[in-house]
Structure formats: C-alpha cells, structure tokens
Amino acid sequence: MPRSRYKTLVDTYAADIRSGQLAPGTRLPTHRQLAASEGLALVTASRVYAELEAMGLVSGETGRGTFVRETSLSTGQGIDQKDVAVGMIDLNFNYPSLPGQADMLRTALRQLALSGDLEALLRYQPHAGRQHERASVARHLQTRGLSVEAEQVLIVNGAQQGLAVTLMALLKPGDVIAADALTYSGFKVLAEALHLELVAIPVSADGPDLAALEKLCRSRPVRAVYSMPTLHNPLGWVMSRAQREELVSVARRHDLTIIEDAAYAFLVDNPPPPLADLAPERTVYVSGLSKNIATGLRVGFIAAPVPMVPALERIIRATTWNTPGVMTAIACGWLDDGTVIALEAQKRNDARARQALAAEILKGLPTIGHPSSYFVWLPLPEDVRADQIVVELMQAQVSVTSAEPFTVSAHVPHAIRLALGSVDMDVLREALSKVRQIVGAYT
Numbered sequence: 001m002p003r004s005r006y007k008t009l010v011d012t013y014a015a016d017i018r019s020g021q022l023a024p025g026t027r028l029p030t031h032r033q034l035a036a037s038e039g040l041a042l043v044t045a046s047r048v049y050a051e052l053e054a055m056g057l058v059s060g061e062t063g064r065g066t067f068v069r070e071t072s073l074s075t076g077q078g079i080d081q082k083d084v085a086v087g088m089i090d091l092n093f094n095y096p097s098l099p100g101q102a103d104m105l106r107t108a109l110r111q112l113a114l115s116g117d118l119e120a121l122l123r124y125q126p127h128a129g130r131q132h133e134r135a136s137v138a139r140h141l142q143t144r145g146l147s148v149e150a151e152q153v154l155i156v157n158g159a160q161q162g163l164a165v166t167l168m169a170l171l172k173p174g175d176v177i178a179a180d181a182l183t184y185s186g187f188k189v190l191a192e193a194l195h196l197e198l199v200a201i202p203v204s205a206d207g208p209d210l211a212a213l214e215k216l217c218r219s220r221p222v223r224a225v226y227s228m229p230t231l232h233n234p235l236g237w238v239m240s241r242a243q244r245e246e247l248v249s250v251a252r253r254h255d256l257t258i259i260e261d262a263a264y265a266f267l268v269d270n271p272p273p274p275l276a277d278l279a280p281e282r283t284v285y286v287s288g289l290s291k292n293i294a295t296g297l298r299v300g301f302i303a304a305p306v307p308m309v310p311a312l313e314r315i316i317r318a319t320t321w322n323t324p325g326v327m328t329a330i331a332c333g334w335l336d337d338g339t340v341i342a343l344e345a346q347k348r349n350d351a352r353a354r355q356a357l358a359a360e361i362l363k364g365l366p367t368i369g370h371p372s373s374y375f376v377w378l379p380l381p382e383d384v385r386a387d388q389i390v391v392e393l394m395q396a397q398v399s400v401t402s403a404e405p406f407t408v409s410a411h412v413p414h415a416i417r418l419a420l421g422s423v424d425m426d427v428l429r430e431a432l433s434k435v436r437q438i439v440g441a442y443t
Contacts, residue, residue, distance in 0.1 A: 006044060010051050017057045017068050025388040026068040028058065062411070069387060089423060089431040091400045094374045095295040096421035098346055104339065108330045121325035127317045128309070129155030129328060136332040137301045143341065144265060146274045146285060148303045154312050155323045159263045159288030159300040160186055165319070166259055166284050166302060167194050169311040171223060177259075178216055179226040180208050182413075184233045184261060185405035187226055200409035201225075205368050207232075207239050210246045217254040224257040225250075229275055230265035234377050234406050234417045236370035241272035248279040255282075262287040266344045267351055267372045281305055284312075289331055291374070291421075292344045299323060299331040348372050354420040354428060361432040365439060374421035378435070380414040384442045389416060396434045 016022045028049070029037065035045035049066050052058045060066045112118065128134065135150040156162045163186070171177070173195035179187065181200040191198050199220060202209040208227075216222060227247065229239040239247070251258050260275045260283050276285035288300030304312055316322065334340050351372045358367070358376050368377040380386060386402040393400050393416075403415040418435065420428060 006048065009038060009048055013048070013052055014055060014057055017052075022068050024068055024391055025385050028066045028068065030065060067385065088394070088397050088399045089427055091398060091418045091420070091422070091431055091435075094291065094419045094421035096291060096347055096350060096374060097294060098343065098350065101294060101343075104334075105330075108333060111333070112326065112329060115329075117329075121329055123325070125322035125325050125328070127154075127313045127322055129153070129323060133328055133332045136335045138303075140335045140340065141285075141301075141303060144262065144274060144287075145271070146277050146303060148276075148280075148285075152303050152306060152309065154302040154304070154309065154316060155328055156288075156300045156302060156316060157320055157323050158290055158298040159261070159286050160190075161298075161320070162286040162288065162300045162302045163187060163259070163261065164190055164194075165312055165315045166286060166304075167191070167196060168319075169315040170257055170284070170308065171196055175223045176220055177224045177226055178213055178222050178256075179408050180228075180232070180235075181409045182235060182403070182406045183226065183408055184228065184263075185401075187261070188405070188408065198408050202409075203235065205235060205237065207237050207243050208247075210243065210250060213247070214250050214253075217250065217256070222254060222256060224259055226259045226261065227275060228261045228264070230262060230268050230271045231370055231373055233264060234375055235368055236373045236375065236377065238268055238271055238370065244272055244275055244278055248275060251279060251282060258283040260285045263291055264373065266292045267348050267374070268370070269348065269372070276303060284308065289340070292340060292347060293331070293334065297327060297331060299327055351421065353425070357425065357429060358418070358420060358432055361429065361436050365436070365443065374419060376418040376420065378416050378418060378439065380416070380439065381442050382414075384414060384439075386412075386414040386416055389439060389442075392438050393434065396438065398431045398434050400435070 031042060031045045031049065034040065034048065035042045038045070049058060049060065053060060057069055058066050059069050131150060133155060134153040137153045137155065138148050138150045141148055156165055167190055174197065176197045176199055177191060178201050179198050180203045182203055188198065199216060199222065201216065202212045213225065225247070229244055231238060250256070258275050258279055262274065262285060265271065265287065274285060276283040282305065285303040286300070289297050302312060351374050355369060355371050355373065362376070362378070366379050368379070369375065380389060390400060390402050401417045403413045406417065407413070423431065
C-alpha cells in the first residue's frame with residue numbers, strides 16, 4: 001500500500017476523532033472489517049490502529065475491540081490535579097483538612113518565632129534530618145507498631161520523595177519490581193521515570209495473590225516488591241497477619257527488598273504489625289504527614305535497615321540536600337506534643353462518616369473499600385466503559401479517576417475511584433448522588 005494512502009487513512013480517523021465526529025467510546029471496525037472495507041492487507045489495517053493508539057486517540061481491548069478514547073482528558077483520565085476546572089467537584093484527590101488546622105499553623109509559627117533555635121533553621125540541615133527530629137519520628141512510629149532507632153530514620157520531603165529516594169538508592173534501571181495489579185499511581189510514575197520494570201501481582205478485593213508472586217519470582221529476576229499492606233490505595237484492603245507473614249516468607253526465599261507504603265495506615269485502628277516489624281532486615285517503610293496533617297506540609301520519613309541508610313542518605317544529598325528546616329521543626333513539634341495523634345483520631349472519624357455517606361448513597365452498586373478510608377473503588381458493569389462514565393461525570397461537574405492510572409497489568413478494568421476527602425459533606429453528598437444517578441443508569 002503506498003505510504004500516502006496509509007497516512008491519509010490515519011489522518012482521516014485522527015481528524016474525525018478530534019473533531020468529535022467519532023465520539024468517545026465509539027467502537028471502530030475490527031481489523032478484518034477495516035482491511036476488507038478499505039482494500040488493505042490485514043497487517044496494514046493493524047498498523048493503522050496501532051498508530052492511532054500511539055497517538056492516544058484509540059484504545060484496543062482484548063476480546064472487545066478498538067474504541068475511540070476521550071481526547072479532552074489528559075493521559076490518566078483526570079489524575080492530574082490541574083485538570084480539575086473551576087466549579088468542578090474534585091473526587092480525584094484526597095487532601096483532608098479539619099476545621100481549625102489553619103489556626104494550628106498560626107500558633108506553631110508564633111511559637112517557632114520565639115524559639116532560640118530559629119537561626120539554625122536557616123542553614124543547611126543534616127541530609128537525613130537532625131538527630132532529635134529523627135528521634136521524634138522514631139517515637140511516632142512506635143504508635144504504628146514499628147520499633148526503630150533514630151539512626152534508622154531519614155526525613156524527606158513527603159512520602160512521594162521517600163519512595164523516589166528508596167528506588168534511586170536501592171535499584172538500578174532495568175530492575176524488576178513486583179507490585180499489585182492495581183496500585184498507587186504515583187509509584188507507577190516513579191518506576192517509569194527511573195526505567196524500572198513493574199510486573200503485576202494479581203489481586204482480589206481481599207489482597208494480593210501471594211502464590212502468584214511466588215511463581216513470578218521463580219520466572220523473573222524480581223528485585224523488590226512494593227506493598228501497601230495497611231489500607232491499600234485504591235482497593236482499601238488491610239492485609240491479615242497471615243498474609244503479611246506469607247509475603248515476608250516469599251521475600252526471604254527470593255531475597256526481595258520490601259518497600260512498604262504506609263501513607264494511609266493511620267486511618268486503621270489496631271492493624272496487624274507493619275511488614276517492617278516482621279521483616280526488619282529487608283523492609284523500607286515510607287510514610288509522611290500529607291494525609292494525617294496537610295498536603296502542603298511536605299514532610300515525610302523513611303525507616304530502613306541500618307545497612308541501607310548510607311545509600312538512602314546519599315540520594316537525599318544528591319537531590320534535595322535536606323528537608324526544609326522550618327517545616328520539619330513544625331512537624332516534629334506536632335509529633336512530640338500529641339497534635340498528630342489527635343488529628344489522626346479526628347480524621348479516622350471523618351473518614352468513617354464519609355464512607356457511611358458513600359455506602360448510603362451508592363447502595364446497590366458493587367463498591368469496594370474500607371470503612372475508614374478516604375476512597376471508594378467502583379467497578380462498572382461489563383459493557384460500560386470507564387472513559388464514558390468519566391466524561392458524563394465531568395459534564396455533571398464531578399471529576400473522578402478511572403482505573404488506568406492505577407493499573408500495572410496489560411488489562412485495564414473498567415472502574416472508577418472516588419476520593420472522598422477533599423470537599424465538605426454537603427458537596428460530597430451532591431457529588432455522590434450524581435455518581436449514583438449516572439452509573440446507576442447503566443445497571
């Protein structure tokens with residue numbers, strides 16, 4: 001087939017999609033139908049669709065066909081915060097805040113201004129944090145069931161940087177990391193940026209398939225496993241102690257580093273011990289204060305085995321040198337005076353109230369979640385496409401996230417995630433009612 005004919009066909013489809021003549025969700029002819037109607041070889045018809053998919057205009061689904069994608073959404077269908085327009089109800093992100101938190105910050109700043117140590121905060125800090133601040137974090141971690149020494153703690157600029165530091169320090173490009181087939185989208189972005197290969201562990205609503213992880217380790221050179229055992233994002237599970245011990249056994253048999261993400265762990269009352277407590281010799285525990293205090297307070301922490309600390313510290317030095325002294329001082333003051341513990345208790349109650357509201361409004365829909373989490377996973381009926389629902393909700397002034405940003409495996413389920421923690425309860429009720437109406441129309 002002459003190149004001009006092939007390119008003309010690609011350009012025609014692209015123009016029709018971008019103009020809206022081919023609407024999002026439209027099922028295109030099969031490869032064989034396209035080949036027959038256009039007089040093409042089958043391989044050439046496949047190339048047409050492959051190029052359109054590379055342009056982000058269509059998506060192919062095994063056993064279902066090729067569909068027009070929603071091009072008004074960014075890659076990831078709404079996961080980027082800049083996509084939330086003025087007037088849109090944001091169910092993409094969780095940035096839970098409680099009344100009075102701004103006043104707490106004013107008080108903390110006044111107290112800090114009277115501190116005799118203020119001048120020291122204007123200078124470079126030790127890369128892993130000042131010793132007394134690392135000790136504050138270590139004491140806080142004891143409330144999470146993790147006993148570590150201050151020397152094992154490194155203070156970072158939020159949990160996301162903690163994950164980045166961990167990957168950069170302990171792995172190299174091309175290394176293989178096992179992660180749940182549905183996992184935290186920010187970890188996927190990091191792995192891609194650092195040229196690490198993610199391989200999927202099959203999941204259910206109750207946890208990862210650890211027998212499948214065992215088989216995966218036998219067939220691939222897996223170096224690490226990324227896990228959210230206490231309040232998984234986006235599925236909300238809490239792994240049992242037996243599941244955690246099985247995961248640790250697999251890691252020990254295959255010499256895996258365990259990366260434990262505990263960003264939402266504070267929302268669960270009396271969970272089983274952290275993986276870092278069960279396997280302290282190989283687990284890097286990462287968390288922060290974005291969810292339990294505020295997203296603008298970019299203070300996080302890593303707790304790691306002592307032999308790993310120098311490598312982690314070198315990466316902090318090479319990237320940010322240290323956490324800003326003023327924010328760290330405020331955060332550690334709140335750790336020491338009980339403010340963080342009090343806020344965590346209040347936010348657990350807040351999350352439970354929001355989950356109860358979601359259960360009331362979405363009753364009858366197949367929701368997946370945890371009674372005290374800030375998100376709900378909503379699988380869609382088999383014949384309903386997620387991008388179609390995302391678009392309809394956007395038209396109703398509600399922004400949600402599809403499954404795509406969370407998906408590690410090749411199969412992207414048709415589901416949406418609803419973040420419950422960023423709007424007040426009356427607005428949340430309004431948004432969830434719109435979700436119920438739009439999704440319910442397809443059930």
